Amino acid sequence: MARFNDSKAPCGFRLTGVAATYDASGLEALRGVSLGIEPGEYLAVVGPNGAGKSTLLQVLAGLVEPSRGTVTLDGIALRNHRRRDLARRIAWLPQRLDPAFDITVEGLVALGRTAHRSLWGGDDDADRRAIDGALAATDTTEFRDRLVQELSGGERQRVALAMSLAQAPQVLLLDEPTTHLDPAHAQGLLDVVARKHRDEGLTVVAVFHDLNLAALAAARVVVIDGGEVVADGPPADALAPTVLARTFGPVMHAVTHPVAGVAQVLPARAPLAL
Amino acid sequence: MERAFSPPPLAISGTIRWPRAGRFPSFGLTFALACALGLAIVAGVGWGTVPIAPSLVARVIASHLGLGAITVDWTAAQDAIIWQVRLPRVIGAVLAGAALATSGALFQGLFRNPMADPFVLGISSGAAFGATLALLVGPATGLAAIGILAPTAAGLQAMVVPVTGAIGAVATAFGVFRIARRGSGFLLTDLLLAGFAVGSMLTAATTAVLVLNDQMAVRLRLVFSWLAGGIAVNGWGHLAVAAPVVLVGLVVAYGLAHWLDPLVLGEAGAASVGVPVATTIRVTLATGAILAASAVTLGGLIGFVGLLVPHMLRRLTGPSHRRLLPACAFGGGAFLVVADLLARIVLAPVELPVGILTAMVGGPTFLMILRRARRAA
Numbered sequence: 001m002a003r004f005n006d007s008k009a010p011c012g013f014r015l016t017g018v019a020a021t022y023d024a025s026g027l028e029a030l031r032g033v034s035l036g037i038e039p040g041e042y043l044a045v046v047g048p049n050g051a052g053k054s055t056l057l058q059v060l061a062g063l064v065e066p067s068r069g070t071v072t073l074d075g076i077a078l079r080n081h082r083r084r085d086l087a088r089r090i091a092w093l094p095q096r097l098d099p100a101f102d103i104t105v106e107g108l109v110a111l112g113r114t115a116h117r118s119l120w121g122g123d124d125d126a127d128r129r130a131i132d133g134a135l136a137a138t139d140t141t142e143f144r145d146r147l148v149q150e151l152s153g154g155e156r157q158r159v160a161l162a163m164s165l166a167q168a169p170q171v172l173l174l175d176e177p178t179t180h181l182d183p184a185h186a187q188g189l190l191d192v193v194a195r196k197h198r199d200e201g202l203t204v205v206a207v208f209h210d211l212n213l214a215a216l217a218a219a220r221v222v223v224i225d226g227g228e229v230v231a232d233g234p235p236a237d238a239l240a241p242t243v244l245a246r247t248f249g250p251v252m253h254a255v256t257h258p259v260a261g262v263a264q265v266l267p268a269r270a271p272l273a274l
Numbered sequence: 275m276e277r278a279f280s281p282p283p284l285a286i287s288g289t290i291r292w293p294r295a296g297r298f299p300s301f302g303l304t305f306a307l308a309c310a311l312g313l314a315i316v317a318g319v320g321w322g323t324v325p326i327a328p329s330l331v332a333r334v335i336a337s338h339l340g341l342g343a344i345t346v347d348w349t350a351a352q353d354a355i356i357w358q359v360r361l362p363r364v365i366g367a368v369l370a371g372a373a374l375a376t377s378g379a380l381f382q383g384l385f386r387n388p389m390a391d392p393f394v395l396g397i398s399s400g401a402a403f404g405a406t407l408a409l410l411v412g413p414a415t416g417l418a419a420i421g422i423l424a425p426t427a428a429g430l431q432a433m434v435v436p437v438t439g440a441i442g443a444v445a446t447a448f449g450v451f452r453i454a455r456r457g458s459g460f461l462l463t464d465l466l467l468a469g470f471a472v473g474s475m476l477t478a479a480t481t482a483v484l485v486l487n488d489q490m491a492v493r494l495r496l497v498f499s500w501l502a503g504g505i506a507v508n509g510w511g512h513l514a515v516a517a518p519v520v521l522v523g524l525v526v527a528y529g530l531a532h533w534l535d536p537l538v539l540g541e542a543g544a545a546s547v548g549v550p551v552a553t554t555i556r557v558t559l560a561t562g563a564i565l566a567a568s569a570v571t572l573g574g575l576i577g578f579v580g581l582l583v584p585h586m587l588r589r590l591t592g593p594s595h596r597r598l599l600p601a602c603a604f605g606g607g608a609f610l611v612v613a614d615l616l617a618r619i620v621l622a623p624v625e626l627p628v629g630i631l632t633a634m635v636g637g638p639t640f641l642m643i644l645r646r647a648r649r650a651a
Contacts, residue, residue, distance in 0.1 A: 058542070061546055062545075063542050063545055063546060083545060083548055083549070083550045083551075084548045084550070086548070087545075087546060087547050087548030087549075088548065090546075091546070091547075092542075092546040094542070094543060097539065097543070098540075099538045099539060100386035100537075100538050100539075100540070101386070101388075101538060101593055102593065103538055103592075103593050104592075107592070107593065107594065111535060111536045111538070111539065111547055112547055114532065114533075114535070114536050114544075114547040114548045114549060115547060115548025117532060119529055119532055120529065120532075122596070163547075167547060
């Protein structure tokens with residue numbers, strides 16, 4: 001786990017013994033997570049339901065403060081960064097973006113510029129360019145005047161990603177970005193993210209429900225179970241049969257993707273086929 | 275660094291449908307509303323037992339404001355009626371209406387709920403209770419401050435009622451916020467019931483204070499008429515405290531616009547795009563409450579203005595607070611001047627407290643929004 005480069009690299013995270021509670025109940029969703037995330041890395045986080053994946057993402061976004069341990073961004077404790085500065089560097093996309101009232105696609109994407117605007121000023125050229133660019137990158141320009149509420153799940157998720165991209169972040173935190181999407185839309189969304197990662201060096205930390213998408217998308221996979229990191233490495237290591245058996249139970253069958261050549265998992269058997 | 279966010283409950287107010295976003299040009303709308311406000315002021319001043327032609331009203335006001343060279347062809351009595359008696363009252367209505375509509379828009383944005391309004395949330399009752407307590411301490415000063423006695427007190431004394439009113443409103447706003455909050459969201463029912471319960475308690479306490487106090491009991495009818503929502507402004511002196519407070523409140527509200535918009539994403543979503551959520555909540559609650567308290571000092575409990583005006587204007591402005599808040603300031607002012615005018619006309623020569631009129635229009639609108647909100651939920 002000594003992947004973290006201690007020199008002054010931009011936007012690297014280091015978590016040391018981080019514990020965090022999910023809500024007021026006081027139950028710890030994370031129990032002592034230590035992890036380094038390098039700038040420009042594409043990291044997938046997987047694990048069973050309730051393992052603490054979303055909480056980990058919210059800790060990285062500075063939205064949940066650890067009850068124990070420390071999180072640093074560029075060697076400075078996350079809590080010492082100003083909210084506005086964080087928002088200029090880190091974009092967080094929740095599982096489902098559900099605006100509380102009717103808002104147009106363009107209006108929603110423009111919210112991504114909040115941290116770049118002055119308190120009294122309006123949109124400037126940089127804001128408009130970022131909004132147009134984000135709409136173009138996610139192929140949602142044609143929707144710009146439609147209401148977010150009128151879009152399908154797949155379209156809405158692309159628009160949500162557009163809002164995050166309009167933030168012009170260095171780090172993109174995605175919480176199960178493809179869970180509500182059909183395979184074609186999921187592929188399209190991950191293509192957009194991969195392009196940003198490859199072309200602009202965006203650091204991506206994405207929680208995946210689907211182990212196979214995680215292995216296909218990311219060079220490094222972190223497996224979380226019971227609030228702790230139980231495996232960390234390239235997909236082939238992190239999703240090794242022993243790890244899968246320990247984490248998910250004896251329900252998985254490890255294979256290799258016939259085209260991409262990366263580790264994949266299949267259900268171990270058909271229902272009732274003992 | 276903001277404090278931690280817990281996940282919102284499943285059924286937050288997020289299911290509520292707001293009026294569809296409009297595409298009315300922002301500047302054009304504000305200009306149109308400002309013109310409407312001007313017309314409303316002229317009509318409001320002109321109407322009365324001695325009717326005065328609109329052109330004369332406009333010329334008298336213009337000459338006092340030093341706009342252009344205007345030959346004085348009116349009597350001193352007309353001048354006094356327009357400038358000393360009627361205009362202060364109308365300007366009081368403008369300030370109260372602007373304050374109430376802006377306060378409503380702020381609370382609606384903060385609670386992500388089109389039904390939030392300083393009256394519905396019990397915040398106006400908190401202001402009335404605070405103001406009434408001040409009446410006990412210094413009855414003469416206090417009654418003057420709410421326009422029942424002619425203003426005699428000067429300086430610090432004149433500020434007691436507005437200050438205790440503001441304290442009552444701010445305390446109530448923070449209290450209702452805490453009670454209604456669940457996780458990092460607000461259930462529609464929690465918010466309305468918390469406002470109802472808190473408001474009822476404070477209204478009962480206000481009544482008790484008034485009935486049990488001998489000095490107040492003598493003037494009960496006047497005090498109740500103020501409480502029922504009657505614009506009671508006797509001369510410019512009454513506006514000396516309220517006017518600057520309302521104007522500063524409107525400017526602060528406009529400054530908050532930028533941080534209120536992202537709250538449509540929820541508190542965690544707003545924080546993730548750079549909104550200092552805890553600060554935004556505190557400043558919004560305080561500003562909305564102080565604006566509502568100023569309106570209470572000027573005109574007692576005028577209900578539903580904060581609900582009606584943003585509800586109507588949001589159809590034209592869309593959800594952007596940059597567009598909505600200025601529209602509410604002008605539109606709310608014009609709305610209350612017209613409502614106050616109608617309250618004087620309907621049962622003339624008897625004056626109906628304007629709060630009764632706004633409640634008669636606002637109540638059904640409130641139920642209509644509630645019905646729509648429930649259907650969408």
